[in-house]
Amino acid sequence: MTLGTRSTLVQQVISRLSEQIAAGEWPVGSKIPTEPQLVEILGVGRNTVREAVRALTHAGVLEGVQGSGTYVRSTDELTGVVARKFGAADVGHTIEVRRALEVEAARLAALRRTPDDLARLDAALAARDVAWATGDTDVFVEADADLHVAVVAAAHNPMLAELYASVLAAIKASVAVAVGPAMLAGTHIDHAQIVAAIRDGDPDRAAREAGRFLEAPARA
Template sequence: MTPSAASPPASAGPLGTSRRSRQTLVRQAIDSLREQIAAGDWPLGTRIPTEPRLAEALGVGRNTVREAVRALVHAGVLECRQGSGTYVISTDELAGAVARRCATAEWRETVEVRRAFEVEAARLAAQRRTPTDVASLDAALADREAAWRGGDLARFVDADLTLHRAIMAAAHNVMLSELYDSIGAAMRATVAEAVGPDLHPDRHVDHTRLVAAIRDGDPERAAREAAAYLGTD
């Protein structure tokens, strides 16, 4: 007896079901990772757990984790660094889209965007900083200087970005902080290019006066200090 033309091949059901099941698992893994990032389990700039640990925590296979991570890398939420791991570079796809745009921008354009953010953040931070903010700024500045003395470019870049994020936090403008974080990868590249690769003393930019202006509550002086190291006044 010949099967009806409308009847699907015998193998279509199981294969289709298997494919849909896998896609569902990947989507669930993506959603779980995104939720943990949004909740701050892995703050911006930090490395997420290894693939085996994620697979165990999520209760899925390593291939599923690999696909989920790849999707979030493509979305600009995560960044894979050869020999180092996978890091959080933004908290949502909108920020990821901004990060992708920054990745194709000219170095000059990125510095100009930094200027727009950092000068205003310094001004606001001087007006709004709390004792807790000042303590965070002092600690971040000390770490930055220690990293420079240690001669480790990657550590210095991380410490520099941590200080600037502390200034953003002291500005107490959530939208400003989120937009600034969205250009984190481009920021990292401009800082590394400006001071690398050997951290030559001539390339050191002292942020002591900037932090002092914020601590003293002097918004105009803080803005001038931020403008100065970014090549404007």
């Protein structure tokens, strides 16, 4: 087998494993089959499987746990890489990246929102308020993320949506830390004005409102 052929085969195995992970065959947090099992499933050699798994581990999609096996840590390479970068990043830098994405998303959403987008935003905003009232941090973090995802979706830019999805897990983690388990009243920030500006079709105001709550590192 030539080097080129071997490299191509490894890429094919990487692609197949990535597709199976993305399809949910092995959910995030679950353990993938053992190396011998993968050899049988994929019909390739042990070294090819080993190289493919190593590549996906380096990309942050998989993680080997000594004495236990290899686990799925993300559903795609971009998410894995970004999550790893965000996890090690300075808080201020993380907020700057959020601001860059979310401010532009809000601005575009004000220009491009549809009636369906507005309905989704209203529902997400209401759900976020209800989630805060529960006092459950995990519930609130999910509801907060849903609202921001709805804003990004209303921007109707597939590349922006994909990039935001890749950092969403890291953003949720930062929000959970900022809110804290006590969910004190002083840490809550109303997002109604962001939605109102998008509804009014005012891109400058939407961008300003989206950026306002990201000025302070302690706020989510």
